[in-house]
Amino acid sequence: METQFLYTILILALPFCSFLFLGLFGHKLSHKVAGLIGTTSLGLVFLLSLYTAFEYFFGIGRNVQGIYQALVPYNTTWLPLGNLHFDMGILLDPIAVMMLIVISTVSFMVHIYSFGYMHGERGFQRYYAFLSLFTMSMLGLVVATNIFQMYLFWELVGVSSYLLIGFFYTEKPAIAASKKAFIVTRFADLFFLIGILIYGYYAQTFSFSFVETGSVREFASAAFMLPTALFLMFIGGAGKSAMFPLHIWLPDAMEGPTPVSALIHAATMVVAGVYQVARMFPLWIAYAPDTLHIVAWVGAFTAFYAAAVACAQSDIKRVLAFSTISQIAFMMVALGVCMPLPNGASPELIDHEFGIGYMASMFHLFTHAMFKATLFLCAGCLIHAVHSNEMSAMGGMRKYMPITHWTFLIACLAISGIPPFSGFFSKDEILEASFAYSPVMGWVMTGIAAMTAFYMFRLYYGIFWGTENKEHHAECHPHESPLAMTFPLLFLTAITLVAGFIPFGKIISADGLAYDFLAHFNWALGAKSCFIALISIGLATWIYKGEKQPIADKMQNAAPHLHRWAFKRFYLDEVYQFITHRIIFKYISATIAKFDRKYIDGFFNFLAWGTHELGFQIRGFQSGSIQKYAFIFFLGALALLLVMIL
Amino acid sequence: MIELNYILIVSAIMMFAGIFGFLTRRSTLAILLSIELMLNSADINFAVFNRMLYGQSGNTEGFFFTLFSIAITAAESAIAIAIMVNIYRLIKDTSVDKLTKMKW
Numbered sequence: 001m002e003t004q005f006l007y008t009i010l011i012l013a014l015p016f017c018s019f020l021f022l023g024l025f026g027h028k029l030s031h032k033v034a035g036l037i038g039t040t041s042l043g044l045v046f047l048l049s050l051y052t053a054f055e056y057f058f059g060i061g062r063n064v065q066g067i068y069q070a071l072v073p074y075n076t077t078w079l080p081l082g083n084l085h086f087d088m089g090i091l092l093d094p095i096a097v098m099m100l101i102v103i104s105t106v107s108f109m110v111h112i113y114s115f116g117y118m119h120g121e122r123g124f125q126r127y128y129a130f131l132s133l134f135t136m137s138m139l140g141l142v143v144a145t146n147i148f149q150m151y152l153f154w155e156l157v158g159v160s161s162y163l164l165i166g167f168f169y170t171e172k173p174a175i176a177a178s179k180k181a182f183i184v185t186r187f188a189d190l191f192f193l194i195g196i197l198i199y200g201y202y203a204q205t206f207s208f209s210f211v212e213t214g215s216v217r218e219f220a221s222a223a224f225m226l227p228t229a230l231f232l233m234f235i236g237g238a239g240k241s242a243m244f245p246l247h248i249w250l251p252d253a254m255e256g257p258t259p260v261s262a263l264i265h266a267a268t269m270v271v272a273g274v275y276q277v278a279r280m281f282p283l284w285i286a287y288a289p290d291t292l293h294i295v296a297w298v299g300a301f302t303a304f305y306a307a308a309v310a311c312a313q314s315d316i317k318r319v320l321a322f323s324t325i326s327q328i329a330f331m332m333v334a335l336g337v338c339m340p341l342p343n344g345a346s347p348e349l350i351d352h353e354f355g356i357g358y359m360a361s362m363f364h365l366f367t368h369a370m371f372k373a374t375l376f377l378c379a380g381c382l383i384h385a386v387h388s389n390e391m392s393a394m395g396g397m398r399k400y401m402p403i404t405h406w407t408f409l410i411a412c413l414a415i416s417g418i419p420p421f422s423g424f425f426s427k428d429e430i431l432e433a434s435f436a437y438s439p440v441m442g443w444v445m446t447g448i449a450a451m452t453a454f455y456m457f458r459l460y461y462g463i464f465w466g467t468e469n470k471e472h473h474a475e476c477h478p479h480e481s482p483l484a485m486t487f488p489l490l491f492l493t494a495i496t497l498v499a500g501f502i503p504f505g506k507i508i509s510a511d512g513l514a515y516d517f518l519a520h521f522n523w524a525l526g527a528k529s530c531f532i533a534l535i536s537i538g539l540a541t542w543i544y545k546g547e548k549q550p551i552a553d554k555m556q557n558a559a560p561h562l563h564r565w566a567f568k569r570f571y572l573d574e575v576y577q578f579i580t581h582r583i584i585f586k587y588i589s590a591t592i593a594k595f596d597r598k599y600i601d602g603f604f605n606f607l608a609w610g611t612h613e614l615g616f617q618i619r620g621f622q623s624g625s626i627q628k629y630a631f632i633f634f635l636g637a638l639a640l641l642l643v644m645i646l
Numbered sequence: 647m648i649e650l651n652y653i654l655i656v657s658a659i660m661m662f663a664g665i666f667g668f669l670t671r672r673s674t675l676a677i678l679l680s681i682e683l684m685l686n687s688a689d690i691n692f693a694v695f696n697r698m699l700y701g702q703s704g705n706t707e708g709f710f711f712t713l714f715s716i717a718i719t720a721a722e723s724a725i726a727i728a729i730m731v732n733i734y735r736l737i738k739d740t741s742v743d744k745l746t747k748m749k750w
């Protein structure tokens with residue numbers, strides 16, 4: 001049964017081959033051929049992923065216990081280390097297969113889209129090579145059979161993100177942003193690695209097959225260490241998924257090409273942290289339920305913070321970036337609000353109701369990837385049309401770009417949680433899980449959902465309605481994008497339209513058993529959240545739709561400091577700047593650098609100087625005059641003779 | 647019959663004259679001559695020792711070795727002089743001090 005999935009290796013191998021090929025020989029190919037190679041390999045991956053999902057969910061189906069089994073079609077020991085060993089392999093289980101679909105779909109659409117967006121750009125082939133590398137790493141991350149393989153691909157994902165953010169490597173902000181993204185996530189990954197090592201030390205395995213091995217039970221003796229390990233891993237996940245206070249890299253990452261933002265910094269890579277927590281979820285719920293509270297509250301605060309900042313930004317990609325942070329935080333919250341069964345029931349079994357957050361989180365991950373990719377790709381079309389990221393350069397764009405307008409509107413409605421679009425269903429599950437956790441959390445999340453609707457429609461009206469920047473538009477003649485760019489928009493929007501009706505609980509749930517959430521659907525809560533979202537949208541319409549926006553100006557004038565603080569992202573970047581430059585660089589790094597230069601370098605400089613001096617002293621021997629050599633040779637012969645005679 | 651010592655003294659004088667010449671002379675030709683002197687002193691020793699030690703038993707290896715050595719010396723001189731001619735063409739001089747082309 002497992003060998004039938006052996007072809008899934010191709011899902012990783014195809015993008016890897018296209019990366020190698022384009023990376024090595026890309027410069028000899030024309031743009032069109034290079035793009036076609038990248039897109040074709042991704043198209044094949046897309047089809048293979050769909051086929052895998054079909055086979056997995058319908059071909060094999062549930063086992064006797066009524067759950068979808070985790071399959072390992074391929075696993076090889078890569079690096080044995082005594083008892084422990086690092087494996088490389090492919091693991092198929094519901095969340096991995098779901099992620100395969102998400103990644104390959106979005107990546108395929110972005111590949112097509114980039115044909116239009118990156119048209120004629122220098123380094124086009126390099127761009128496609130990096131996209132392939134990224135896709136390979138991300139796919140490898142989700143199908144990892146063990147936490148160490150996940151970590152390897154996790155870092156590869158970070159590298160490809162770095163390469164793509166810094167794609168326009170001649171521009172200063174892009175370089176700074178790529179470095180920032182890499183360093184911040186790398187810093188977080190340090191904790192991830194420590195967590196992995198602690199986990200490996202106590203569990204004696206890196207494998208994800210928690211329940212079968214039975215070794216996790218030994219954790220009972222190390223009751224303190226497992227939550228610590230999981231928490232450290234969560235810090236790594238928080239870095240990748242841009243949780244407060246490690247979110248600072250994500251808004252800057254928008255310096256990369258917009259399709260890259262759509263693929264990496266909105267739909268796929270940033271959910272790696274959520275995915276990691278979901279992967280380790282059986283351990284979290286069984287051994288570290290108290291630590292889950294931290295996850296929940298960090299998520300809630302991040303969601304609130306990002307939503308507040310998003311309300312004040314003027315750069316459209318920034319707004320979307322903060323909305324991404326906020327939405328990913330929603331997924332984290334959903335995982336965090338899961339609770340174990342009370343009265344010490346068997347830890348291997350997690351009840352439906354208690355594990356609803358897990359399902360909601362994965363569902364939201366799926367729907368969010370689709371509509372957020374749509375939003376970013378729309379933003380790309382807009383930037384392509386007006387050559388600016390600023391909302392002030394837009395306004396009234398609905399006349400020029402009808403397709404972009406409609407797809408953007410649908411995605412906005414989806415993210416705001418308006419039925420029947422997909423975001424409504426997934427967000428509602430999250431709210432339900434939050435209310436089950438505690439009413440406070442429930443209301444907080446509802447409030448943030450309302451803020452989401454507000455800032456998304458502020459953005460929507462700012463771009464497509466509002467005051468039109470006529471001079472600028474006369475200059476650059478905005479027009480609808482070519483088919484290569486509009487097709488992905490339409491495709492992803494189509495998914496957004498229907499994704500809400502996928503019976504997601506039947507596919508993914510905390511305990512693997514089918515869970516029909518539509519049957520359990522809390523219609524009262526749904527109506528409430530929908531009503532609140534509509535009020536927010538109405539508010540945004542009232543404030544931002546008109547040509548003149550007296551209310552917006554009045555609000556800004558009423559609380560200028562608040563607006564300024566939100567616009568400056570509550571000065572967090574400045575705080576980081578202060579801490580890193582003024583404290584760490586000045587006192588710690590400078591001291592270490594001084595020590596390095598003075599003593600370490602000094603020692604080696606001394607060695608070099610000594611050798612040099614010695615050489616200088618004895619170089620007289622090397623005169624090049626053969627007669628001097630002969631003289632010394634002669635003296636030596638005499639000395640030998642003397643020794644022999646004596 | 648000449649005593650062995652006399653011949654060895656002559657050969658030693660030749661040897662040290664050769665060494666002295668090799669170490670002190672600046673002209674490549676003179677150096678070559680010095681080398682010849684040293685070789686010849688060695689040849690004399692071969693011949694003398696063969697005659698003095700193995701004259702009765704009829705062994706002649708020392709004599710043949712001398713002849714052999716003379717032939718090699720001749721060949722070596724030919725090569726050395728050819729090199730010198732080339733060096734002269736290159737630097738218009740035969741002094742070893744001027745031969746610095748290969749020096750760093």
